[in-house]
Amino acid sequence: MRSSPDLPASSVPHLISFDIEGFIESSHDSFVVPRRYLSAKEATREIEENTMVILESLAECSVTATFFILGRIARDMPNLVQQIAAAGHEIAAHSFEHRRLHQFDRRGSHEQLRLAKEYLEQSSGQPVIGFRAPDFSIVRDNLYVLDQLRELGYQYDSSVFPISFHDAYGLPTFPRVPFILPNGLIEFPLSTLEMAGARLPFGGGGYLRLYPLWLTRYFLHAAARQGVPTVVYLHPVEMGKVVPYISELSFLRRFRTYVGIRGARSKLICLLRKFKFVTFSSFLAGSSPLATIQVNTK
Numbered sequence: 001m002r003s004s005p006d007l008p009a010s011s012v013p014h015l016i017s018f019d020i021e022g023f024i025e026s027s028h029d030s031f032v033v034p035r036r037y038l039s040a041k042e043a044t045r046e047i048e049e050n051t052m053v054i055l056e057s058l059a060e061c062s063v064t065a066t067f068f069i070l071g072r073i074a075r076d077m078p079n080l081v082q083q084i085a086a087a088g089h090e091i092a093a094h095s096f097e098h099r100r101l102h103q104f105d106r107r108g109s110h111e112q113l114r115l116a117k118e119y120l121e122q123s124s125g126q127p128v129i130g131f132r133a134p135d136f137s138i139v140r141d142n143l144y145v146l147d148q149l150r151e152l153g154y155q156y157d158s159s160v161f162p163i164s165f166h167d168a169y170g171l172p173t174f175p176r177v178p179f180i181l182p183n184g185l186i187e188f189p190l191s192t193l194e195m196a197g198a199r200l201p202f203g204g205g206g207y208l209r210l211y212p213l214w215l216t217r218y219f220l221h222a223a224a225r226q227g228v229p230t231v232v233y234l235h236p237v238e239m240g241k242v243v244p245y246i247s248e249l250s251f252l253r254r255f256r257t258y259v260g261i262r263g264a265r266s267k268l269i270c271l272l273r274k275f276k277f278v279t280f281s282s283f284l285a286g287s288s289p290l291a292t293i294q295v296n297t298k
Contacts, residue, residue: 013286014220014230015188016277017158017204018054019094019132020069020084022047023237023244026098026134027257042244047073048080050240055087057239057265061272064088066279068132068158068233071096071116078123085124090279092130093117093154100137101145110148117152130280132233133159136190139171143295150185156280158188158231163199172199177228178283180292188280191230193219204233209260213267220275229283232271238264 022043058065067084069091074081085091093116095101101109113131120128131154138145138159149157164172176199178188191203201207202219211219223230237243238261249257260267271277278286 012224012227012229013276013278013283014224014232015066015158015280015283016063016272017066017068017092017132017231017233017280018051018239019233019235020047020051020067020073020080021094021098021134021235023235025070026235027246028099044077046240046242046244047077047236049242050236051080051084053240053265054234054236055084055089057269058089058272059087061269063272063277064090064279064282065277066090066092066130066281068092068094068130069120070094070098071112071119074116074119074123081120081123082125085126090130090281091120091124091126091128092132092280093120093128094132095134098134100135101133102137102139102142106144106148109142109145110152113145113148113152113154117154129153129155131157131159133157136161146181146185146187146295147183150181150183154185156186156188156284158190158280160187161190161201162192163201174295175293178287178290180290181295182292186284186290188231190233191219191223191228193222203230205235205238206256206259208232208234208267209238209264213270216267216271217274220271224275232268232277234264234268237261239268240265 023046024043067089069081096112096115117128131149136159160171160174162171162174162176174189176189176192178186180186192199192201202211202216208216220230243261
């Protein structure tokens with residue numbers, strides 16, 4: 001695989017996205033959730049109330065975003081998907097269930113992708129062309145998912161984290177910039193910055209929560225100077241007031257799960273007011289042609 005040229009270093013817009021999922025359902029593959037927390041009613045309230053805060057925050061800053069939504073939410077809460085679409089935001093898929101895709105065989109992952117697209121298009125009334133895997137779970141062992149996405153009519157993916165060191169994800173040989181796969185699918189890698197020969201992840205989730213705001217702003221400026229758009233992502237639980245607290249977690253897991261969660265919304269508001277953010281589809285409509293990179297997905 002050859003390296004990709006930098007994008008033009010003119011004013012590079014950044015990408016803003018939200019992974020719409022329930023806090024408890026998103027935790028199943030990370031740690032054992034005690035049964036007393038498994039309330040469907042509370043999960044629905046958490047998703048609905050926290051997503052409303054996301055919509056209010058975006059309206060406050062006059063920004064439209066890409067929402068990667070679980071297909072099962074479109075099935076169970078179609079009105080929420082309709083509200084997001086009615087506000088002018090892009091609807092994209094986050095698989096059907098929040099389960100890491102490398103846990104499925106080829107048939108199982110294909111069904112997750114198919115059902116997500118089907119339910120989201122039915123509820124939103126708009127074509128769904130983008131995808132992000134739960135926990136960025138397109139890794140070396142299941143690169144064939146990138147071909148499945150293209151077969152099902154998806155046009156872009158944002159599932160690959162091009163870093164080496166993480167216990168759940170990472171493809172360190174992938175480019176850092178958006179590129180086109182040989183099958184025609186466009187890949188938007190999650191954000192990293194190259195410093196001292198290493199790739200530092202930043203821009204979303206735990207990284208946005210953990211890093212001080214000044215450091216994240218520095219990383220966004222540095223990425224823009226290199227012509228690389230930053231992919232910013234957050235989740236409903238990081239934006240709203242409904243935050244389920246699981247007391248049984250170990251200290252390390254509790255730190256990774258909750259660090260900085262109360263300040264994430266204010267950090268995001270500051271970024272939205274400082275930098276230019278667009279949806280993934282808007283970026284594609286306005287960007288220069290991307291390089292095609294040879295990646296073996298078989």
